[in-house]
Amino acid sequence: LVGTHASKMSSYDFEMDEWEDIGTDEDIDEGEVVEGRVVMINSPQREIFKSNYISNTKYNVFSFFPKNLFEQFRRVANMYFLAVGIITLTPASPTPSGPFWTALIFVLVANMLKEAYEDWNRRMQDKKINHQLVEVLRLGPNKESAFVSAYWKHLQVGDIVKVKSDEFIPADLLLISSSFEGGQAYISTSNLDGESNIKVRQSLHATSKLQSMDELVQMRGQVKCEHPLATLHQFNGSIRLQGWPKSMPLGIDQLMIRATKLKNTPYIYGLVLYTGHQTKASLNTSSAPSKRSRLEQILNRMILVLLIVELLLSMISAALGGAWERNIGRDSWYLHVPEDFFWSVVERVFTFLVLYSPMVPISLYVSIEMVRVAQGLFINWDDRMYTQETQTFAQCRNSNLNEELGQVQYIFSDKTGTLTANKMTMRMISVAGIIYGRLPNDSAPTEKFEDENLVQELMQFEMDPKGNFAEKSLETLYHFFVCLSVCHSVIVGTKENGDKEYQASSPDEAALVTAAHQLGFTFVRRSTESVTISIQGREETFQLLNTLEFNSDRKRMSVIVRGSDNKIRLYCKGADSLIYERLGDTQSWRSSTETHLQSFATNGLRTLCLSMKTLTPQEYAIWEKEYHQASISLTKRSEKIDEISEKIEKDLFLLGATGIEDELQEGVPETITALQHAGIKIWVLTGDKQETAINIGRSCKLIKAEHVVLIMDALQLEEATVQLEKTIADAYKVSSQPIALVIPGKTMELMLSDEMILNFIQLARLIDSVICCRATPLQKSQVVLRIIQHEKCIALAIGDGANDVSMIQQAHVGVGIRGKEGVQAALASDYSIGEFRHLQRLVLVHGRWSYWRLSILVLYFLYKNMLAASIQFWWSTRTGFSGQTIYDPFAGIGYSLVFTALPILIFAAFDRDLPETELFRYPEIL
Numbered sequence: 001l002v003g004t005h006a007s008k009m010s011s012y013d014f015e016m017d018e019w020e021d022i023g024t025d026e027d028i029d030e031g032e033v034v035e036g037r038v039v040m041i042n043s044p045q046r047e048i049f050k051s052n053y054i055s056n057t058k059y060n061v062f063s064f065f066p067k068n069l070f071e072q073f074r075r076v077a078n079m080y081f082l083a084v085g086i087i088t089l090t091p092a093s094p095t096p097s098g099p100f101w102t103a104l105i106f107v108l109v110a111n112m113l114k115e116a117y118e119d120w121n122r123r124m125q126d127k128k129i130n131h132q133l134v135e136v137l138r139l140g141p142n143k144e145s146a147f148v149s150a151y152w153k154h155l156q157v158g159d160i161v162k163v164k165s166d167e168f169i170p171a172d173l174l175l176i177s178s179s180f181e182g183g184q185a186y187i188s189t190s191n192l193d194g195e196s197n198i199k200v201r202q203s204l205h206a207t208s209k210l211q212s213m214d215e216l217v218q219m220r221g222q223v224k225c226e227h228p229l230a231t232l233h234q235f236n237g238s239i240r241l242q243g244w245p246k247s248m249p250l251g252i253d254q255l256m257i258r259a260t261k262l263k264n265t266p267y268i269y270g271l272v273l274y275t276g277h278q279t280k281a282s283l284n285t286s287s288a289p290s291k292r293s294r295l296e297q298i299l300n301r302m303i304l305v306l307l308i309v310e311l312l313l314s315m316i317s318a319a320l321g322g323a324w325e326r327n328i329g330r331d332s333w334y335l336h337v338p339e340d341f342f343w344s345v346v347e348r349v350f351t352f353l354v355l356y357s358p359m360v361p362i363s364l365y366v367s368i369e370m371v372r373v374a375q376g377l378f379i380n381w382d383d384r385m386y387t388q389e390t391q392t393f394a395q396c397r398n399s400n401l402n403e404e405l406g407q408v409q410y411i412f413s414d415k416t417g418t419l420t421a422n423k424m425t426m427r428m429i430s431v432a433g434i435i436y437g438r439l440p441n442d443s444a445p446t447e448k449f450e451d452e453n454l455v456q457e458l459m460q461f462e463m464d465p466k467g468n469f470a471e472k473s474l475e476t477l478y479h480f481f482v483c484l485s486v487c488h489s490v491i492v493g494t495k496e497n498g499d500k501e502y503q504a505s506s507p508d509e510a511a512l513v514t515a516a517h518q519l520g521f522t523f524v525r526r527s528t529e530s531v532t533i534s535i536q537g538r539e540e541t542f543q544l545l546n547t548l549e550f551n552s553d554r555k556r557m558s559v560i561v562r563g564s565d566n567k568i569r570l571y572c573k574g575a576d577s578l579i580y581e582r583l584g585d586t587q588s589w590r591s592s593t594e595t596h597l598q599s600f601a602t603n604g605l606r607t608l609c610l611s612m613k614t615l616t617p618q619e620y621a622i623w624e625k626e627y628h629q630a631s632i633s634l635t636k637r638s639e640k641i642d643e644i645s646e647k648i649e650k651d652l653f654l655l656g657a658t659g660i661e662d663e664l665q666e667g668v669p670e671t672i673t674a675l676q677h678a679g680i681k682i683w684v685l686t687g688d689k690q691e692t693a694i695n696i697g698r699s700c701k702l703i704k705a706e707h708v709v710l711i712m713d714a715l716q717l718e719e720a721t722v723q724l725e726k727t728i729a730d731a732y733k734v735s736s737q738p739i740a741l742v743i744p745g746k747t748m749e750l751m752l753s754d755e756m757i758l759n760f761i762q763l764a765r766l767i768d769s770v771i772c773c774r775a776t777p778l779q780k781s782q783v784v785l786r787i788i789q790h791e792k793c794i795a796l797a798i799g800d801g802a803n804d805v806s807m808i809q810q811a812h813v814g815v816g817i818r819g820k821e822g823v824q825a826a827l828a829s830d831y832s833i834g835e836f837r838h839l840q841r842l843v844l845v846h847g848r849w850s851y852w853r854l855s856i857l858v859l860y861f862l863y864k865n866m867l868a869a870s871i872q873f874w875w876s877t878r879t880g881f882s883g884q885t886i887y888d889p890f891a892g893i894g895y896s897l898v899f900t901a902l903p904i905l906i907f908a909a910f911d912r913d914l915p916e917t918e919l920f921r922y923p924e925i926l
Contacts, residue, residue, distance in 0.1 A: 036237075039158055039223040039273055049157035052171050052275040053130055054282060057122045058115070068112050077303055077365060078108075084357045092350040099889035100357075103897055107366055134170045135162040137216060145217045159272045160216055163262050172279045173256040173270030174223060174239070175203040176210055182527040183208025185268045186491065187260045198263055198503050200491050202253045202528050206241055216269060225250065228274050230283035232257065236637040237273075249631035257281060291812065291830065293404050294794060295851075296368075299858060303360060306862075310359045313873065317356075318348035321881030328880070351883040355876070359869035361861040363897050367905055371857060372399040374909040375850045379831070385841055387834025392818055394838060398830035403854045404813050405831075405847025406926065407794045408680055411839075412784050412807060414799035415686035415693070416606075418817055418836055419700050420662040422800075424511035425449070427605060430596035431656035432476040433589030439603050449515040458520055458536065478535075480655045481521040483571040483610045484512050485533040486542055487559045489549075492523055508606065511660050531561065540564055545620070546627065548645045550574075551638075558649055560620070568615040572649055576657065576689075579609035584651040593657055600659035601691030604699060607659055611652035623648050667837030669701035674840050676768065678923040683770040685780045685807070687745075693773040694742055702769050707740045710767070712747050720750040724759055731766040739767040745775035752786045761790045781806035788812070798839060799825045815839065845916045848926055857908040864900055868892075 038046060059067055072078050081104050088097035130153040137160040138148050147162050152170045155161070160176070163169060169187070178185040183203030210216055224247075225237030237250035256262075256270055258279040276282065322345040376396035379385075385394035396402070413419065426449050428437035436454040457477060490504045490513045502523070504510040513523050522534040532541045542561035545568065550557035556574020563569060572579065576597050583590065593609075600607050615623075623644070630640035672682060684702060686693050690713075697703040710727050714720035731739055741763070743751070751760040764770070764787065772783065784807050788795050797804070797811035800818075805828040808814030816829030817836065826832035831842060868887075875886040887895075919925060 036224060036226045037157075037273075039225065039271070041158070041219055041221045041223065041241075041271060042160075042217065043158075043220065043222075045156075045158050050276050050278055051153065052155035052272075053153040054276050055123075055126050057126065058119050064116065064119075068115055069108070071115075072108055072111055075365065076300065076307075077360060077362075080307060080360060081107075081357075081362055084354055087350045087354050090350070092347045093354050094351050094883045094885050095354060095889045099893045100354075103362055103893045106897070107362060110366060132168070132170065134167070135164075137161070137213075139217075145213050147213075155272055155275055157272050157275055161270055161272065162267055163256075163270060164267045165262055165265055167262055169256045169258050169260050169262065169270075171258050171272045171276075172274035172281075173268075174237075174250065174273050175201050175254050175256050176207045176216070176219075176269040176271055177203050178208075178268040179266040181208075182529075184265075184527070185256070185262065186264045187256065188263045189257070189260050198491050200253075200489075200526075201256055204239065204248055204250075204254060205528055206239075206244055206248060208528070210269065223250070223271065223273065225273055228278035228280075228283060230280060232280055232284060234638060236633070236635075238632045247632050249628070249637075251631070291398065291401060293401050294407065294812075295403050295854060295858070296400070299364075302862065306360050310353065310356050310869070313356055313869075314349050314352035317352045317873070317876055317881050318345045321345075321348050321876075321883065324880040324882075348881075348883060352876075352881075355872050355883060355885055356869045358865050358872070358892065358896060361865045361896065363901050364858070364861045367857065367861065367901060367908075368854065370905060371854060371908040372402055372850075375399060375402045375846070375853070379842070379846050382841070382846070385833060385838040387818070387838075390818055390834050392832075392834050394834070394842065395826075395832045396830075397832060401813050401830050402846070402850035404794055404851075405796075405843050406849070406851030408796045408813065408843055408847065409793040410787060410791070410795040411675060411680055411682045412780070412787075412795060412797040412811065413682065413684050413836075414780075414801065414804045414807075415684055415688065415696060416662060417800035418798055418804075419664060419668050419684070419696065421665045422507050423663050424507040424606075425661050426511050426515035426658055427661045428596075428600055428659035429454075429480075429656060430593050430600075430659075431480045433592040435596050435599075437659070448518055454519065476655055479569075479571075479612050480610055481516050481519065482533070482535075482542075483573060483612060483655060484516040484658075485521045485523050486531045486561060487557060487571040487573050487610075488513055488523070489557075490523060492525060507662075508608070508660055512608075512658060531559075546624070548641075548649070551642075554578075554642060554645070556649070558645070560615070560648075568617065568620050570613040570615060570648060570652075571610075572612065572652060573608055573610045576607055576609045579611050579652065579654070582650050582652050583611065583654055587654050589656075590654060593654060597657050597689075598691060600657070601689045602695060603659075604692055604695035605659035605661055606692060607657055607689060609657050610655040612655055613648075613652050615648075664696075664699055665836050667835070667840075669699070671837045671840040673701050674844065674920070674923045678844060678926040680843075680926075681764075681768060681770075683772065683783070685772045685775045685783060687775060688773055690742060690744060690773045693771045697740070697742075697769075697771050702771065703740045704738070707738045707768070708734045709740050709742060712741065712743045712751075714750070715746055717750055717753070717755070720747060721756065724751065724756060724763065728759065728763050728766070731763060735766060738769075741767045741770045742773065743770065744773050745779045748772050748775065748783060749779055752782055757786060757790060761787075764791070777803040777806055780804070781810045783807075784810045796843070798836070801825055815842070840920075841916075844919050844923055844926055848914075848919060849912060852913050853908040853911055856911070857904055860904050865896070868895065 037049070040046065073082060085097070085101055085104050087093055088095065088100050130151060132152045133149045134152060134155070135147040136150045136155065137145060139145060155171050161170065161173065163173075175183070175185055177183050183205070185201045185203070186198050187201060188198055207219075210219060219241070221239060221241035223237055223239045225235070233252060235250065235252045235255045238247040239250055240247045255273075256268070258274075259281040262268060274280070325344070376399035379394055379396040379402075382394060386392070416422065426437075428435065428439065430436075436451040437449060438451070457474065488504065488509045490502045490509055492502060502510045502513050502517075504513070517523065520536040524532040524534050524539065526532070526544070529544055530541050531544050532539055534540075540563075542563055544559065544561055546560040548558040548560075554574070555578050556572055558570055558572040560568065560570045580590075580594075597607050597609075626647070627641070627644050630637065630644045633640050675682060682702060684693070684697065688696070694703065694709070703709060710730060712720075712723055712727055714723040727741075750756060772779075775783075784795055784797055787793070788811070794813070795811045796813040796815060797807045798815040798817065799808055800816065802825065804816075804825045808816060808825055808829050813831070814829040816826035816832045818826045818832055818834055833839065833842060872886055875884070876882075914925065
């Protein structure tokens with residue numbers, strides 16, 4: 001290792017004064033308070049930043065013993081046993097202290113060893129990460145520049161590093177340049193969010209040409225960026241370089257996040273912006289909220305009752321013993337009877353607390369933990385929950401909730417990727433009021449979009465190379481497919497057989513670009529300044545002026561490009577409701593396209609609308625100036641960009657709509673039917689249109705032929721109140737039949753308000769299944785929270801994407817599916833599975849067995865310890881309540897920890913009261 005950051009800074013031979021003009025605040029709005037950090041490039045830093053060393057251990061050498069004891073004695077039972085142990089050290093104890101303390105120390109040490117083992121593993125993992133090597137630009141003693149190998153933990157903010165292909169990014173880096181001429185770099189984020197698709201990062205044009213050592217060393221300037229934040233998909237900053245007239249905006253496309261992996265790129269150069277625990281990866285490693293099972297809550301209350309009973313029994317025994325001594329013992333010359341009756345009784349209370357201490361089982365909690373671990377292993381090893389496609393088994397991530405699986409009353413499920421397979425295929429389109437394609441029920445099982453009429457029309461376009469369209473519909477077709485080909489964030493690759501391979505963050509985008517490719521509009525490549533597509537074999541390049549990204553609030557994406565005809569056009573695609581709000585007045589096929597959208601949704605297709613707008617150079621220049629100011633803002637940048645985007649995304653011209661099929665996963669209808677027979681109410685929360693959601697609900701048997709479907713769609717509080725009362729009345733009229741409710745997210749939000757929640761809960765108790773459409777991630781979590789609060793039920797939430805995380809963590813039991821949307825849901829869950837159909841086995845088999853076994857275990861311990869304490873009480877009646885013990889101390893401890901504990905542990909780990917075939921045949925048993 002060569003040099004340190006301090007020696008590196010001291011070796012610079014220039015003065016800070018010459019950089020006072022770098023990064024002035026002229027680009028900041030008046031009155032705007034900028035909070036963030038300033039990173040100097042090849043200059044001494046103005047503040048001290050944290051190192052790149054990370055530590056995820058819970059303890060250190062000095063804190064282990066006190067901190068672990070503190071954690072253990074937070075349990076009421078352990079505090080009780082400690083108090084009893086202290087009493088055994090006093091003269092009031094009827095038994096030697098050794099046996100009791102031996103048992104207590106055994107329990108505490110067992111937990112300490114477990115904690116120490118887990119923390120040692122964390123320490124070894126940290127050491128492995130901290131001692132990875134990376135090439136860092138350093139200045140030697142003679143001021144010569146060189147890239148030298150350094151440990152990750154030695155990196156500092158402001159360092160320039162070189163990362164090679166298939167290496168992990170060591171810190172959050174600003175991408176300076178890459179081996180590609182345009183400055184692109186490709187990364188895999190599977191180690192961070194589990195998404196398997198490759199993502200592209202793009203350096204600024206100003207730095208993309210910096211390749212040589214001299215150019216990197218001579219680079220001067222500063223980066224202004226926000227304070228460390230946990231948001232993985234958002235970054236705001238600006239860079240001011242010497243020799244450039246103004247600051248340039250930095251976004252997430254220029255940020256290389258720690259723990260991601262460089263792919264398909266020989267090397268990149270990056271500037272370290274965030275290090276160690278201030279990187280986005282570290283800020284996102286917070287553990288899921290602590291969850292306690294209902295069994296444990298009931299057990300704690302039972303232990304409290306036992307403590308009260310024991311205390312009362314001890315007081316009664318002490319009073320009876322005192323009375324016996326006072327009335328009978330005084331005449332016995334061989335007894336030493338205390339003169340003070342009151343203090344004699346008080347001392348006897350402590351004596352009997354020790355004698356009756358077996359009433360609270362000292363090994364119960366340890367036994368429960370051991371059984372839960374065994375049950376969790378059985379879930380992990382269950383080969384019937386193995387998913388071939390992802391080659392993953394089910395995973396128990398929180399064994400404390402095993403028994404909760406057998407008590408589930410509500411299941412809240414996402415749709416896309418959870419009930420459906422996330423295998424998207426564009427089946428139908430509507431362009432200029434004309435519908436193309438075939439419905440999924442009528443088409444052959446193929447992954448291609450097929451329509452002979454459309455192919456013929458596109459061939460006519462191919463025969464007119466000048467681009468003069470004879471018909472308006474043909475021109476609309478051209479712009480429709482150009483929109484599909486350029487308005488996206490897809491990365492193009494090549495398969496081994498030479499075919500194009502498209503990777504996207506959303507399966508929808510990949511399906512649209514693939515369908516356009518199949519019809520002759522092929523996305524070829526993208527750079528910072530252009531997008532190239534092939535139209536029926538003829539390449540056409542569009543100058544890429546701006547990209548207005550998709551997000552969950554906007555629900556649309558736009559690109560502004562300059563075509564070969566030198567015209568500036570905006571292409572926009574997004575949710576139909578949002579696109580229709582922004583259309584111009586004259587739309588020839590507005591109503592017919594809306595009819596087609598309804599038809600697509602009715603047949604279970606996911607819908608999108610496509611639109612465009614031609615901009616004048618003057619109009620674009622004015623807007624672009626405002627956009628640039630918003631894009632370099634360091635505060636509320638996203639909100640400002642969205643506001644500026646709204647100004648340009650209006651008076652759009654409707655091109656058409658798409659219908660994408662998302663197939664159901666295998667076994668979904670059978671799983672839902674079995675869970676409903678088990679008495680579980682199932683709610684599906686989705687962002688799809690109402691018609692699409694209803695169709696999917698029928699396909700997966702959530703809504704059956706015998707169901708009465710009630711629809712609520714009021715958007716105002718007064719209207720919603722009236723509609724809710726009417727719906728409750730209708731539900732009572734048909735209460736003899738199964739009822740399904742369909743409700744949009746905005747209406748559901750009204751139902752969850754304090755004014756209406758009680759009446760809505762009344763309705764919820766009458767219905768069997770609910771489909772909540774057009775629901776946002778926040779609304780999903782609110783639904784789960786409010787139902788749990790008012791129904792006092794055990795709820796399970798299941799999803800597969802990052803937008804399901806809040807819902808999963810809000811429920812008693814969270815289940816994540818490892819699917820095509822990554823593993824963020826699985827990482828935030830208590831249990832992860834590969835397919836929805838495995839939920840049936842997880843709940844009906846493992847859940848029921850776990851609940852049965854632990855229930856028997858708890859009752860066994862309570863009854864056998866009560867029996868031991870009862871015998872001691874009986875013995876006291878024969879010894880004048882003198883505080884004599886009937887048990888040998890070591891025999892009593894052996895009875896609790898060994899003789900009666902081992903058999904029930906084996907039983908609780910392996911017992912099957914019913915075979916799994918019967919549980920599947922009769923799910924009502926749950």
